[in-house]
Amino acid sequence: MPIKVHCKECDTTFSVKDEAAGKRVRCKGCGSPVKVPSGEKRKKRAATASKSADTDDFLASFDIDKIEDKEARICPRCGHDADEEDIECSNCGVNLTTGRLSEKTRKKRRRKGPAIEEFYSKSWGDAYTFLGNHKGLATKTFLYSFIASTLFFCAIFMMFWCHRTPPRAFWGFIAFVSIMAVPGWIWFIQTEVVRFALQKKDKLKRINFDFFLCSALGMKFIFWIVLFSLPAQAVFGTIGYYYITNGSIPIGAALIAVGFIPTFLMFPLAMPHMTVADSTPGWLVHKLGRVFLTLAKPALFWCFVFFVTTLPAIGCLAAIGAISGSDLDTFFSNVRYNSAVAADNDAKEWADENKIEDFVEGPMVGKKPVELQPKVLILPSILWLFACLFYAPTLIYNARVNGLLAVHCKPDLQLITKLEEVKYVSKAEREKTGPPTPRWQLSLVGIGIGVVVGIAMFFLIPLMPLLLLRVLLIIMGVAQIGCLFNVLAQIKQKEGLGFAILGFFVSIYAYVMGWIYAKKDKEIGGTMMLWTLFFIASTLTQIGLVYHAVSMMITEFNNNVNAQAPEDPAAEPAAAEAGEGPADPAVDAAPAEPAVP
Incomplete structure (x- = not known):
């Protein structure tokens, strides 16, 4: 059978005999040497051709409508099998109906870092493993705390x-x-563990205990708690204090405790901010509050983990109060009593030695001290030991969970990991964005609204309950403190820590600097407008309080003077002689004598 040969040079096809298989022949068109295919290649080609022909015949004999499984669901994008109840493909995330990615999936893919959903399942086991690798740190925590x-x-x-x-x-x-x-060590451990978690390190370096550093951090921690509790305590704390002063101590204490709940909820979100270059958002309630609205679920989960893990320690503290509370109160009352007895007796001895005649003896002179019962301290000490023992590992555990929260929620925490670089902005770019509102307009708005609110409060004071008035004044005061700290944060960032401390103690300096910054910063301009508004409103309200209080005192004084004025006994005869006294009813009632004709 002749073999067909194709020349690539002149694109000519011609036939040769079978004997030339595997050899080179000259092209009949151009004379170029052309290799003749061997017999094996021709057989493979023939087999492939026959196989493809058989396959075509086989497929042609199939009825696609009969063999198709119409009940099976597959992804239109990747062909992955899907269940009937699936809405999105588990493999690629495409919507099985539309064939496109949903908005939720797109956000998840655009989001950098691990998914937040992994935090809830991963945190339990990961934190336990971390605690197992840092048993020495837990032991140190127990010893230092105790x-x-x-x-x-x-x-x-x-x-x-x-x-x-x-x-x-x-x-x-x-x-x-x-x-x-103690709180300083808690702050230190939290920030260190969160910092190492953000750096994706699972093993902490050696951590040493610095007593005075921890004491300073403890004061920082307490100050942060007070700062974040002010807005809620302005309402709940005031009402709670009102109940306590009226004898309802449990209700008042419960209301004061409720005022600390927002601070507790925002604590796990503030700790990551304390580990980065700029921790300002961690100190500003309004900024961290916006972050909390986005990450409320992870924050609540951390609070739940904290509560569950610290239940043994809380149980020990509750047992101390329930079992030994009255005994401890009696013990320390006796200690104070003995101290008062010793103080009065020592003063008496000193007066006798110096022969002071006009010395006034104290009420405890001559009394004997009460014998103390130290055995009542044994059980509370043991329970306190166990409370510290239970809390030490939970501190490390919860710190790791907080670190995982920071890792999984980092894009939403709005961390400032680098200090902002000061850049020159051209005049053309400033004109595009628009200049900030002039300071005189902001000041006029603040003064105007403040005067209106203050005058309204001035006239409404007699009609308002005293408790409501106190709450409003506290709210205005807290708002001014918030504005102050917002300005102090800007002063610290631009001028330094020393000037920020100066502004804290001399608020007029912070107020002036705030208006200076308002020339270029719209946010600070709004802050200064609110500060001016609340300052004027609260000042006029306090003036109104003083005015109405003085008016009431003067009115009450005049009423007392009129009520206590002595009667003048000589006034009645004189008035009677002058015909000005009260008429005699007997004389008035007597009939007039008839006239004599």
Whole structure:
């Protein structure tokens, strides 16, 4: 059978004999050498051709409508099998109906970092593994917490025991410094674990305990709690104080505790901000509040984990209060009583030694001190030991969960990991964005609204309950404090920490600097307008309070003077002689004599 050969040079096809298979022949058209295909290749080609022909015949014999499984669901994009209840493909995330990615899936893919959903399932086991790798840190936490708290209780005992001012001041200072080390260590551990989690490190470096550093961080922690609790305590704390002063102590204490709930909820979101270059958002309630609205679910999950893991420690503290609360109260009352007895007796001895005749004896002179019962401290001490023992590992555990929250929620936390670079903005670009509102307009708006609100409050004071008036004044005061701290944050960023501290103690400096910054910063301009508004409104309200209080005092004084004025006995005869006294009813009632004709 002749073999067909194709020449690539001149694109000519010609036939040769079978004997030329595998050899080179010259092209009949151009004379170029052309290799003749061997017999094996021709057989493979023939087999392939016959196979393809058989396949075509086989497929042609199929009825697609009969063999198609119309009940099966597959992804229109990747062909992955899908269940009947699936809305999106589990493999590629495409909507099985539309064949496109949903908006939720697009956001998830655009989002950098791990998904938030992984945080809830991963945190339990990961934090437990982290705790197992840092048993030494948990042991240190137990020892430091127990030693610092024990030193605090001993210092408190000595402060009550001593009856002279210098020793009491010394032991009071020791008590304050020692107890501040406990929240300071909590703050330190939280920030370190979160920092290493953001750096994607699972093993902490060696952490040493610095007593005075922890005391300073403890004061920082307490200040943060007070700052974030002010808005809620302005309402709940005031109402709670009202209930406490009226004898409803449980209700008042519960309301005050409710005022700390927002601070507790925002704590896991503030810790990541404390580990980066600029921690300003972690100190501003309004900025962290916006972050909380986005990450409320992870924050609530951390609070739930914290509550569950600290239940044993909370149980020990509750047992101390329930079992030994009255005994401890009696014990420290006796300590104070003995201190008062010693103070009065020492004063009496000193007066006798110096022969002071006009000395006035104290009420405790001659009384004997009460014998103390130290055995009542045994059970509370044991329970406190177990409370510290239970809390130490939970601190490490919860710190790791907080670190995982920071890792999974980093895009939404709005962390400022780098300090903002000062850039020159050309005049043309400034004109595009639009200049900030002139300061005189902002000041006029603030003054105008403040005057209107203040005058309204001035006239409404007599009609308002005293409790509501106090709440409004506290709210205005808290708003001014918030504006102050917002300006202080800008002063710290632009001028330095020293000037920020100066502005904290001299608020007029912060107020002036705020208006200076308002020339270029719209946000600071709005802050200064609100500050001016609340300042004028609160000032006029306080003036109205003083005015109405003085008016009531003057009115009450005049009423008392009129009520206590003595009667003049000589006034009635004189008035009677002048014909001005009261008429005699007997004379008036007598009939007139008839006229004589």
